[in-house]
Amino acid sequence: MTAERELLVEREGPVVVVTMNRPHRRNALSTTMVGQLAQAWDEIDSDDTILAAILTGAGDAYCVGGDLSDGWMVRDGSAPPLDPAAIGKGLLLSHSLTKPLIAAVNGACLGGGCEMLQQTDIRVADEFATFGLPEVQRGLVPGAGSMVRLKRQIPYTKAMEMILTGEPLTAQEAYHFGLVGHVAPAGTALDKARSLAERVIRNGPLAVRNAKEAIVRSGWIAEEDARVIEARLTRQVITSADAREGLTAFREKREARFTGQ
Numbered sequence: 544m545t546a547e548r549e550l551l552v553e554r555e556g557p558v559v560v561v562t563m564n565r566p567h568r569r570n571a572l573s574t575t576m577v578g579q580l581a582q583a584w585d586e587i588d589s590d591d592t593i594l595a596a597i598l599t600g601a602g603d604a605y606c607v608g609g610d611l612s613d614g615w616m617v618r619d620g621s622a623p624p625l626d627p628a629a630i631g632k633g634l635l636l637s638h639s640l641t642k643p644l645i646a647a648v649n650g651a652c653l654g655g656g657c658e659m660l661q662q663t664d665i666r667v668a669d670e671f672a673t674f675g676l677p678e679v680q681r682g683l684v685p686g687a688g689s690m691v692r693l694k695r696q697i698p699y700t701k702a703m704e705m706i707l708t709g710e711p712l713t714a715q716e717a718y719h720f721g722l723v724g725h726v727a728p729a730g731t732a733l734d735k736a737r738s739l740a741e742r743v744i745r746n747g748p749l750a751v752r753n754a755k756e757a758i759v760r761s762g763w764i765a766e767e768d769a770r771v772i773e774a775r776l777t778r779q780v781i782t783s784a785d786a787r788e789g790l791t792a793f794r795e796k797r798e799a800r801f802t803g804q
Contacts, residue, residue, distance in 0.1 A: 550579040551601070552586070557594040558740045559587055560733075563656075566602025571610035572634075572655050578626075580633035588641050591803060594744040594751070596640065597736045598663060599647035600656075605672065608654020611681070634687045635662035639759050641752055643743050647736035648672045648723065653711065658687040661696060664755065665739055666723040668714040669732040674722060675711030695762070697722050747785040748803035753777070 551562040561583055563570040587596050600606050631637030634655060639662065646663040653675045660666065660674070668674075676685040676693075684690065685706060694702040697720040705712065717723045727735040743751060753776040761769030780786055784804045792799035 549573060549576040550583060552583050554593075555737070557592060557744050558737070559583075559593050559596045560737075561587075561596060561598050562601050563599070563606050564601045565610075566600075566604070568610060569604035569607040569651060570600040570602070570656070571607050571613075573610045573613045577633035578629050581629045581638075584632060584635070584638060584640055593642060594748055595643045595645065595740045597645045597647055597733070597740060598659070599733050599736070600649055602650070604650040605646075605648045605652040606654075606656025606659065607651050608656055608658075608677075630687075635659050636687050641756065643740075643751060643755060645736045645740055645743075646723075647733040648674075648714075649730075649732050651675075653677055654685065655687055658685055658689050658692075660722075661688060661692045665736075665743075667725040667727055667732045667735045667739065668717055668723040670714050670726050670729050672714045672717075672732070673711040674705075674714075674717045675709065676706050677709040677711070679707065680709040747780075747783075747789055747799070747801045749783050749785050749801075750780050750789075752803075753780050 549563075549565055551560075551564045553560045553562070561580075563572075563576060565571060565573065565576065587593050628637075636658075643665065644663045645665045646660050646667065648660065648666065648668045649672065650669060651673050652660055652668075653673070654677060657674055657676055676689055678685045689706060693706065696702075701720050704710070712720070712722065714723070714726045718726045725735055725739075757773045757776045760772050764772075785799075785801045788801060789799045
């Protein structure tokens, strides 16, 4: 397999499907793949004709985390250093995609794969998928966001148990604790993700984008400051051409023709 194909980016109309494509390594994150992920997120963000993205894995795994044989995760000098900015962006640690990002978890979702999952917006799990942060079992820590994010997304004690024991959750457990929103029959997670993407892109692009931005940016600050952000982004939407078109289409009993303006 050539380095150029460690990540597949496929356009399906206004939706882009990003596939981690190292099935022989269960889609473990290499330096090449992380760099290509960073580039893919930049391209998706900069293209106004892309309205949503789906992240999935090739083969029978979603992503089992960093490739320990690649040497880049432990800074012992055995591998060339990867640009910290590329790591932060590629793993979505320091970068939140402006478009809705849907995870189609088709198998094992471990380590860095599970950390990236926490930065997606809508999540679908195959019924046989597993979710875990096994870093402590290797003398490491899940330092790409999980020690901050996970306790905000699932109950505190379950987050601590996952991180401190390194033991995984089943798809049903992940759904029960709110880590994923849907569990799909075996082999259909990507189909379900596509269906959800279709529902998202029927809506006003500006409304969707601003709603996501308000939710993401308000999650880490005081409520008073969050309300300021919410109010500003709301004003942008309610004074837009899309808002006028949406109300007109409702009155005329027809599908809205949104432009994102």
